[in-house]
Amino acid sequence: MAHEVTLIPGDGTGPELIEATRRVLEATGVEFQWDRHEAGVDAFEATGNPFPDATMASLKRTRVGIKGPTTTPVGSGFRSVNVLLRKELDLYACIRPCKAYEGVRTRFPEVDIVIVRENTEDLYAGIEFERGTPENAELRAALERLGAHVREDSGISIKPISVFGSERIVRKAFEYARERGRDKVTAAHKANIMKFSDGLFLEVARRVAPDYPDIEFEDRIIDNLCNQLISRPEEYDVIVLPNLYGDIVSDLGAGMIGGLGFAGGANIGTEAAVFEATHGSAPKYKGLNKVNPTALMLSGVYMLEHLSEEAAARKLESAIATVIREGERVTYDLKPTRDDPSAVGTSEFANAVIEEMIT
Numbered sequence: 126m127a128h129e130v131t132l133i134p135g136d137g138t139g140p141e142l143i144e145a146t147r148r149v150l151e152a153t154g155v156e157f158q159w160d161r162h163e164a165g166v167d168a169f170e171a172t173g174n175p176f177p178d179a180t181m182a183s184l185k186r187t188r189v190g191i192k193g194p195t196t197t198p199v200g201s202g203f204r205s206v207n208v209l210l211r212k213e214l215d216l217y218a219c220i221r222p223c224k225a226y227e228g229v230r231t232r233f234p235e236v237d238i239v240i241v242r243e244n245t246e247d248l249y250a251g252i253e254f255e256r257g258t259p260e261n262a263e264l265r266a267a268l269e270r271l272g273a274h275v276r277e278d279s280g281i282s283i284k285p286i287s288v289f290g291s292e293r294i295v296r297k298a299f300e301y302a303r304e305r306g307r308d309k310v311t312a313a314h315k316a317n318i319m320k321f322s323d324g325l326f327l328e329v330a331r332r333v334a335p336d337y338p339d340i341e342f343e344d345r346i347i348d349n350l351c352n353q354l355i356s357r358p359e360e361y362d363v364i365v366l367p368n369l370y371g372d373i374v375s376d377l378g379a380g381m382i383g384g385l386g387f388a389g390g391a392n393i394g395t396e397a398a399v400f401e402a403t404h405g406s407a408p409k410y411k412g413l414n415k416v417n418p419t420a421l422m423l424s425g426v427y428m429l430e431h432l433s434e435e436a437a438a439r440k441l442e443s444a445i446a447t448v449i450r451e452g453e454r455v456t457y458d459l460k461p462t463r464d465d466p467s468a469v470g471t472s473e474f475a476n477a478v479i480e481e482m483i484t
């Protein structure tokens with residue numbers, strides 16, 4: 126039976142990346158019924174809403190989506206589609222595998238780690254009090270009564286971390302490790318300084334870890350983790366982190382495997398799962414058939430895994446890896462110089478992956 130999936134092209138280079146990804150997913154032989162819906166700047170210009178209700182309704186119905194990047198214009202009052210999606214669908218786990226493929230220029234050719242980022246709490250919860258507002262003054266007065274002095278000219282962002290949020294993300298990391306045959310989960314935190322938020326995250330991780338005796342557990346202070354990821358990356362496997370550290374370490378991981386062009390991701394929630402690249406809409410390349418579709422194609426691989434299409438996932442990943450390793454029919458960013466005339470476009474890269482799968 127065909128899998129019904131919500132297909133969101135996004136904007137900027139999103140539509141061309143989604144088209145390349147749709148074609149390679151279909152070439153695996155798995156059948157899809159795409160429910161195509163808009164989101165982002167183009168949807169905003171057409172309907173006045175960057176995230177039309179029909180798009181959300183489709184995701185709630187199909188419970189699986191693949192999405193191209195969407196632009197968040199700076200200073201326009203236009204809400205981020207990604208933040209909306211995360212909140213509405215409770216996409217609490219952001220899973221970003223970072224694996225260096227042969228043929229990609231990187232100083233870390235052995236890297237094969239998975240970042241599991243909590244996606245709903247922490248400093249991203251959006252609980253902020255602007256400097257100079259009555260709410261800010263009220264909060265500072267309450268803090269003063271509790272013995273904490275905050276300077277009058279401060280802006281304040283709150284960092285909530287709950288037992289509930291920590292437990293479900295830590296369990297997700299262990300379950301992911303178990304399903305994927307990985308050996309170790311590392312919890313990263315700054316519990317030595319933030320004893321009641323990061324400290325709670327660590328306490329929960331330590332309590333949950335014995336439920337998974339087949340998987341090794343350790344913890345690292347976040348700054349030490351960053352240091353060690355660069356000096357001894359082979360010691361890391363699955364890393365689970367609160368939201369902000371997860372965001373930063375995801376980009377560190379993307380840099381280690383050759384850049385944003387290779388960083389795919391899965392946002393898993395209680396209501397649905399949405400698969401998308403880590404990178405943004407790269408608007409300067411819009412319509413040029415130029416950018417690298419690998420990150421979105423790898424997100425497609427993770428979607429196949431989520432749909433229990435394991436054989437198709439391996440077939441697609443291996444075809445992508447071969448095309449990258451051979452280095453001939455690849456986009457400009459995979460060539461020795463960015464103006465290499467032998468670089469191909471987004472669509473031709475997809476053709477090469479498809480040919481690799483059918484030969």
Ligand code: NAD
Pocket residue numbers: 193194195196197198207385386401402403404405406407408410416417418419420458
């Ligand atoms: P970006 O990721 O779009 O671009 C950063 C750099 O990486 C640019 O030089 C770009 O050309 C390059 N790049 C990105 N993807 C590439 C690819 N597939 N192949 C080759 N090169 C690639 O980041 P930005 O410029 O900071 O953001 C642009 C817009 O995207 C912003 O509006 C931002 O809010 C949005 N954004 C969306 C998402 C999302 O939808 N998930 C994620 C991040 C940023």
